[in-house]
């Protein structure tokens with residue numbers, strides 16, 4: 261095999277993101293996004309979206325038939341307990357991903373369509389599935405198990421799987437690199453704060469706990485998801501408010517979180533409103549930050565010794581206010597921010613804690629596409645990977 265390029269496809273419920281990455285130097289000859297799939301005036305379906313991706317690449321002389329293309333890597337949201345590492349896609353693997361649709365009804369079907377179309381376009385090319393859950397497969401039973409009837413849990417696959425795994429893997433390793441250490445030597449709390457948000461506790465490069473659960477609904481307050489709530493809220497809404505299961509699903513996944521609290525899910529807009537004295541925006545921010553602090557405290561106790569806390573994704577990389585409020589007054593657990601470093605805007609990985617801080621606080625931009633490309637290339641082309 262001579263090609264060194266990997267096409268990374270991230271087929272979401274209403275969009276397909278792609279990046280072409282050349283593994284010779286990790287440069288990106290092409291990238292793009294097809295949005296509004298299945299919406300009026302948008303792209304008809306995932307098959308049409310993938311054809312558009314192929315056309316866009318063709319237009320740049322980088323078509324799917326190029327001999328430079330070595331493999332295609334697919335982001336797949338749910339790997340269940342079966343897929344705990346990147347996996348070369350075969351008919352059997354595809355059937356296995358299909359079996360997991362009940363666990364991820366919004367996400368896995370889109371991933372499957374992406375894989376099917378890509379395999380039709382280039383049946384000869386190795387294709388690899390990289391699972392969002394895989395990095396969390398090492399979480400010990402004590403953290404992965406919910407305390408519900410064991411037979412019911414086993415029968416229906418009810419346990420903590422966790423998500424954003426490629427990001428947590430990439431960022432925990434990049435944080436170790438920033439500290440000049442081997443990942444095996446450092447304990448890191450990773451705070452992935454994007455529109456979806458999750459925290460993870462990584463001990464010596466191995467994930468030992470994470471905030472998302474059976475689905476991406478659990479844990480931190482997110483753009484439109486509630487994160488942790490008393491599960492009895494669901495029965496209460498059913499019995500007292502008369503909502504059905506789908507309505508409650510939509511309420512908690514799409515109309516809650518920051519959006520539900522104040523009407524906006526973008527932290528930039530919330531910051532602007534707070535500056536004008538908007539009380540609802542302030543409360544949304546306060547609830548968001550309070551939850552974040554609870555997880556920092558919980559994962560500090562889980563890890564025992566914390567070497568670094570890493571902020572990543574849209575909010576984590578950009579919101580000075582969230583980083584400040586999340587870690588304010590934690591000197592007693594070894595966390596001392598540097599307000600000047602924290603306020604400096606930048607693109608690369610950087611330290612934002614004070615030199616005296618026992619725990620290094622860092623901003624570490626995530627790169628899920630590169631992580632997927634490295635995993636894909638390593639598996640498809642037999643390299644050691646990065």
Ligand code: AMP
Nearest residue numbers: 454455525526527528573574575578579
């Ligand atoms: P992601 O899912 O990682 O793309 O993150 C998207 C979210 O990041 C947006 O919804 C915003 O809330 C947030 N975000 C992006 N840029 C900024 C910024 N400059 N300041 C604060 N929040 C931001």
